[in-house]
Amino acid sequence: MKKKITLKQIARELDVSVSTVSKALRDSIEISEDTRQKIKAFAKLYNYKPNNIALSLKNRKSKTIGVIIPEIVHHFFTTVISGIEQVANEKGYHVIICMSNNSFDKEVINMELLANGSTDGFILSVAKETQQKQDYHHLTEVINQGMPLVMFDRVIEEIECDKVIIDDLNATKKAVQRLIDLNCKKIGLITTVDYVSVGKLRTDGYVQALRENKISVNPDIILKVEDFDNSEEEIQAFLIGKELDGLFAVNEHFAIYAIKAFLNQGLKVPEDVSVIGFTNGELSRQFIPSLTTVSQHGVEMGAKAATLLIKKLESEEGVEEPYETITIETSLIERNSTKR
Amino acid sequence: MKKKITLKQIARELDVSVSTVSKALRDSIEISEDTRQKIKAFAKLYNYKPNNIALSLKNRKSKTIGVIIPEIVHHFFTTVISGIEQVANEKGYHVIICMSNNSFDKEVINMELLANGSTDGFILSVAKETQQKQDYHHLTEVINQGMPLVMFDRVIEEIECDKVIIDDLNATKKAVQRLIDLNCKKIGLITTVDYVSVGKLRTDGYVQALRENKISVNPDIILKVEDFDNSEEEIQAFLIGKELDGLFAVNEHFAIYAIKAFLNQGLKVPEDVSVIGFTNGELSRQFIPSLTTVSQHGVEMGAKAATLLIKKLESEEGVEEPYETITIETSLIERNSTKR
DNA sequence: AACCCTTACGACAACGTTTTCGTGTTGAAA
DNA sequence: TTTCAACACGAAAACGTTGTCGTAAGGGTT
Structure with missing residues (x-):
């Protein structure tokens, strides 16, 4: 059982500094061709992969979007997730999915959990109980902290954020x-x-x-x-x-x-x-x-939500773009439960 | 828009050291009742929450379990996830769900992604393509790195790990x-x-x-x-x-x-x-x-898988417990497609 | 011989925490 | 008055990275 190897260990083995290793692996011109090759070979041999957690901490972003849905067992939501995943993966983000089970408390807990560093932004469809209680403090809070939030399907008018809905x-x-x-x-x-x-x-x-x-x-x-x-x-x-x-x-x-x-x-x-x-x-x-x-058209909805979120995440700091509300077209699929 | 507050900021505001703040918030007896109260009040006011990423890095564990499933759209898998979530949340873990869409490549990518610090262990049902290719290097790799792995439903005999199957x-x-x-x-x-x-x-x-x-x-x-x-x-x-x-x-x-x-x-x-x-x-x-x-009985299956995984995660370092294979009982539900 | 510019690397800080180990100030015992 | 424990706090290291800056060695130009 060999634990994951770190920069430090590579550095020690090869008798160079950590910075040198880091630079070599990122193809910095500061490092001579020779050393670079040597380090890369070693890293490959030991299957080095940078630690995401450390990167998240350093960069203060996680490249992760959190999705909170009321209930996964509804087929509609699974299609939305599908759409989110597609777009997110394409742009180098991962997706964390949490279920609120339509419970207000679980929604709050999940959001607070994910908001503490695990996630750069949220895509959410609110729990039934939340709509009933009309208590949105957890939503305004993450927005205030500067985390983008995109709501879909079950949205809340009063909250200012991007929204993806169907008409x-x-x-x-x-x-x-x-x-x-x-x-x-x-x-x-x-x-x-x-x-x-x-x-x-x-x-x-x-x-x-x-x-x-x-x-x-x-x-x-x-x-x-x-x-x-x-x-x-x-x-x-x-x-x-x-x-x-x-x-x-x-x-x-x-x-x-x-x-x-x-x-x-x-x-x-x-x-x-x-x-x-x-x-x-x-x-x-x-x-x-x-x-x-x-x-x-759940897939499309998810894709659009992810696109909106990532756009916000990657927009320049200062530039405040206005919030959008996007309506996804529906279609009536005629089958055999209606007369012709 | 006020960003999340950190220990350092609290320390600066209150003119104490970071260590003092940390200790006060964790109710250390080292800190006088007075200062403790003051710091706690301040932290509460500014809604301080420790940064999970920093904690993960420091503790070298993320309290997160990664679930990789072939396709979320199958109702069976959603019930399993439900079971996993229940047990995991109870024990203070979060759950990251990724879909392989039955693709070998996506399974590998997702595992590597999550294995780099995001996750302490895996619960997985292998992709169809993986079973076909019989290429399990990504699985042996995470196990070698000391990350527990629990397979469910579609398991692979040759891999040594905990398994939850139905008969x-x-x-x-x-x-x-x-x-x-x-x-x-x-x-x-x-x-x-x-x-x-x-x-x-x-x-x-x-x-x-x-x-x-x-x-x-x-x-x-x-x-x-x-x-x-x-x-x-x-x-x-x-x-x-x-x-x-x-x-x-x-x-x-x-x-x-x-x-x-x-x-x-x-x-x-x-x-x-x-x-x-x-x-x-x-x-x-x-x-x-x-x-x-x-x-x-998907819920039960998920619950059991999570229990097994967490047990491994929390077992003492040295103690190597043997791998278990648990069989979940099935039941035949008789409805109207069979004669009486 | 004195100077300067590359080249190639290392030291260090930073991200936010926790924890171990100091250390200065008290007050009390000798 | 000296000594020492108790108390209350701070400094620093560590987790794994990246990037800025500093700098030694070497070579070329006057």
């Missing part, structure tokens, strides 16, 4: 409009409670679409799910006797649960009811009937 | 036995090419189950999928005219594709064909018919 409102509007165009007369909505920002926006989109088509909004056919864990039963119960011919759900799961409920009632999808969901996950693709859905 | 062979055997007990006479298998270790083991389990029941193994009803991306078509074509009444698939996707193929042929699942898959993901739960499947 939840219009995406929903378009989807609901599609249902209307398919001649649906009674379109239900399954959404989340209002404090989840994206849930709220999608609800608004639904309402606007109906209004623009002079359809009155009927609160009886809108369900705001509180508790994700029991949503299947809740949705099942909610859909009894509603006689819908169209339904929009703010995520994949709600949509699937709804379809199941309809099937249980002896209804046919899409013949009797058309259903559109949100988030283009594996489930949407594989389910029978496959689900018409709003695709959020 | 793929017996899990499959039990599942196939179940099909036999359900009176299936012609049981097909959809598996991966042999160099994927778990694919091989599961294939062996299938063969053994048949042999023990004096059923001859018919290579015509075994499909070894090469290319994941085109597997749906491949499976569809393969199943034509096979007249199976039972099928085992080594993962969730293959199982679902098979069911779809059966349904397309006008067969009924489970009435005409019983299907069992592997990996208890969202798809298995939600699909209609819901899929009978071998659950791998």
